[in-house]
Amino acid sequence: MAEKPLRSFTKAISWRVTGTLDTMLLSFLITGKLKFAVSIGIAELVTKTGLYFLHERLWNKIKFGKDQDPEYHI
16 A cells, blocks of 8 residues: 555654754753754754655655555455
């Protein structure tokens, strides 16, 4: 079963929100500067969302590890 692009995009957003919050927290703990931490988080949110979406779409085309769809459906 292939995933539709909207599902891949939704997964990308949910994963990036989680990752961005982690990045912001770590950036704040390291620098002690909230504005700097938020700037880093926003930058990586935009770039990594796009990269994750492209990564998902590429893997969706690869048959490795997928079950074959039957030739007919009942």
